[in-house]
Structures are given as structure tokens and as C-alpha cells.
Amino acid sequence: MYLVKVYVTYKESILDPKGEAVNDALHRLGYTNVQSVELGKYFELRLTASSRPIEAEVDEMCDRLLANVNMETYRYDITELEAL
């Protein structure tokens, strides 16, 4: 069993108006030292080993569904979980 933590964020060229709105709200709360906020997506997948390398499988899941590679990039961490 593996725990895969996937982080999806916008490419640098993509506007992030939601992140800007959060940035502005933090400023209104007095945190004027905040320089920028990027708002992305976080996924936790729990999966069992298959016949394919897990990295290849996770890359495929990200490319096909979890991220839109036109405007987003992704990275992930894989942890092997101890069998219960």
C-alpha cells in the first residue's frame, strides 16, 4: 500500500485570481508582509501496487485527470505504508 500526495499548481504564466483574492484578504487582516499567495489543489491517494511502476501510474493519472497540463503543473511524494 502506498500513500501518494499530489500537489497541482498553476504554471507561472497562468493568472491565479483566487490566489490574489486570498492575498488581498490576508492584507486586510493586517498581514501586509504577505508577498503572494498561490492557490492550488492537494490530493491524497491510497493505492496498492500494480504490475506497473507506481511513478508511471501516478504520472498518467495526473496527465489524464488530476491536472490540466495546458495550465497546471504537478509534483508528488510517494510513501510506502506498512501493512496493517
Next chain:
Amino acid sequence: MIFAVPVFPGSNCDHDMVNALRDVLHAQAELVPATTSDLSTYDAVILPGGFSYGDYLRSGAIARFAPVMTAVQAFAAAGKPVMGICNGFQILTEAGLLPGALQANRSAKFICQTSELIVRNTQTQFTTTYTENQHIQLPIAHGEGNYYCDAATLAELQAHHQIVFEYADNPNGSVANIAGIINRAGNVLGMMPHPERAVEAILGSIDGLGLFNSLLTNQGQEVTHA
């Protein structure tokens, strides 16, 4: 000419589309469920607006894997006309049937208003009843209608006259004022504005009729470039 209007969980402009096709244009149109795997009895497919599968993850990202989309891929590959309106456009980009992506509006606001468009390509089976550079009024209603593509893709779109509709007053931040594009083959069109909401004077505009009348006139035949 029989139109199929696929209904995804969360579609909400499906009945507006059928109303426009049946009651206003007196064409044959049927709602088909997202589980449909065969569209061979239809002559045109129109993906309606709405919030398919809640638009969870990204607009259109889950809908593109619905069984009906496998059929739409085959339908498009066979050269038959496919049109995606609003969420339908988002689904077509997610499915790879059209290039680019729709990102959040620059203002971060949901925009619901009448928008002025310029028809830039009338040599498509969807737009022959308009005149080139005609200004038309169509409603828009979206939170994620900001068309994005990289510079290389934009150059391709421009080189092949694939930008069909532009906003006169870009309301959402779209690259090159893009409101609607067509694929290279000329049979898959996607647009954020809603022609089906502009088909009767009482609705405020009849400028959407041109799209449906073009489709009905051309009967799925490719328009040859002059």
C-alpha cells in the same frame, strides 16, 4: 437533421438547447444521457452548458470521461458536426477535441451579461449565415471562461482561421479576445457564449439563430474555403 444533446449530471442548459432546436427552429432534437455509447443515429451533437459533475476538479474534467464522450470522439473523428456551448466548450478542451483551456475569469467574478461578439470566420458550417466581422449580441454566464493557450497554439489558431468568435469588449481576460474556436477539420466548434438563449426577440436577441440556421443549411457538409 437530428440533433443529440447529451445530458450530464449537472447540465442545466440542455432544455434551453432543445427548446431552441425544436420549438423555435422546428428541428428534430433529443436529449441523450451521459451513459449513451452510440450516437450513430444522429447528425449533429451539441454539448450543453451547465456544471457537469459539479465541475469538481476542473470544469469539464470529469465529464470528458463519461461514456457519451467516447461516442462524441468517434462522431467527431467521422467528420460530423459537434458544438460545445459554455460547459460544453470546457468539456471539448478537456477532451482534447479543441486546443487550450478555460481558466478562471480575470476578475475572479462569475459574469452573467449580454456580450458583444465579432464573427471572424463565416467559412464554417456553423457560421455561413452571418456576415464577416458582423457584430452580434449573445449572453454569457460563466466563472471560468477565460480562454488560455500558449503562444504556439495561438499562432496555429490564427494561421488556420480557427478563431470564429471574438469578444468586442473582452469581459474575462481571454487570450486574443477569443470567445469561440473551431478545430482544424472544421467540424468541432466550442464557444462560451450561449446562442440558445438568443433565439427569440422576447429573450433580448435573436443573434444566436445564425449558428443553428447555418448548421441546418449546411447539413453537416464542410464549407469549402473560397
